Amino acid sequence: MNGVTAFFQTTGEIVRLLVESIYWCKAAVTNRSKVLQQMAEIGNNTIPPLVLISIFIGGGLALNSGPTFALFGLEAQIGGVVAIGLIRELGPIMSSILVAGRVGSAMTAELASMSVYQEIDALKTMDINPVRFLVMPRFIATILTLPILVVFSDVIGVFGGSVVAMLNHKINVPFAVYYQNIQETILFVDVLNGLIKALVFGIIISIVCCYVGLKTKGGPREIGVAVTRSVVLSFILIVLFDYFVTRFFVLIGFGYRFSV
Amino acid sequence: MNMRTENKDRTNISLESNYLQNSPVGIKIIKLNKFFGNNHVLNDLDLEIFPSETLVIIGKSGTGKSVLLRHIIGLEKPDSGKIYINGKDVNDPNFRMKHRLAMVFQSSALFNSLTVAENVALYLKEHAVFEVDSSIKKVVSDTLSIVGLEGKEDVMSPQLSGGMRKRVAIARALAMNPDLILFDEPTSELDPMIARTISDVILNLRKHVEVTQIIVTHDIDLAFYIADRIAVLDEGQILEVGTPKEISRSNNSLIKDFTATHLEREEGGTQV
16 A cells, blocks of 8 residues: 555544544443543643643743843733733643643553554454443543643743743833733633634544554554654644644634734 | 343343343354455355354464454454354344354453453443343352352452463453353463363353353364364365364374374373
């Protein structure tokens, strides 16, 4: 099978897995314990590093833009700049990349191991649909948890920016001014913008990582290969879809105060 | 254990009554062919398995035994040929599987995040066969007794030895109250003592449940110990089918080579 055929076959199979996962969401209530367990694992594995990353990203944003704004007497605008950057772009992307690396890799490893050691076949022989049993709880858990993590990341990142804005002698913006500017600048549609991206990225991470895991054949070495493949593919698709989703929002004027 | 257990819960009567009914299946395989790339693994294979019998399929490694088993249980589709279960073509678009087919995999295929009890009860829970948890617990307890693992319900699967994992896999298959059980190399990677334990478990299964059994193995001693009939597979075809006595008297040179070691031991009176 040549590369082009393989690309279209893989894309078709991933889309099919997505459709099946959405179909099996009807069994979410009866499988709620599995969904909740997955959500807890995502939170436990992601929140500590997310706090660290978010503080420093927010601080870095403030540090990069603050002194330049101060040159033009616009340092009071720093709160809005940091918040917009986090809420629209960096919060969703960094949270998603972290989830893909920590949680997505674990999903792939677990499902790949089950595939290699015939546990998926065992499910089929018991007439238990592997998508309902394994993929759907991970799918729902990821798309529910990732937006929450993004909001959490935004809040922590904004705080990180406020600390740098106050303490850096070239910026020197008090908390009150910083947060006042955020209130004046940020609209609900900005937050919605970031949350929709989180939803899209959550779908990508869960479906891609589960797909690669389920398709793994061979032995333990192939499990490691599958994990690497799923994480890299997730990263690429997150960045790609980030551009196209942003472009789409700009085209329809969703939350943008200007036309491009 | 009598799998036809009386249960007083009437709210889920149709699922439960369907589960409690048990009717061993007969299988007919006609001109089955399967290719993996250029490798012709199954080559115009014909085989008939009678209801309630224990058929052992023996052959050297790589002759297509496991592939045949996977076709019977529906994990593989043939390139040509037919498989009939109780006279119904399994590849017919209108075919609906009314029988419970269980498989014990070579690797046992237990779920490592579950306990022994959770593994055994998986089919019952996912299909909501019983409404009452106590009924599920009773089935789990009874099946673990059959395989000699009483009291191991709360042990996590990764903590089990190889022989225990195999027995849990058999218990999990039994808990389905199956009409057909397939065993893929049940004694592989086990020491002789544990292999004998597994053999005895398989041999004694029919005291507890009416079921057709198909065992695939290259262990000739196991085949002669438990089989009603033995089918010899070589290069994707069935060479001969017969009772253990008939196979031991076969004039086919390949079969003679294959059974030679076992027959020498039998003649020497060595305990197997």
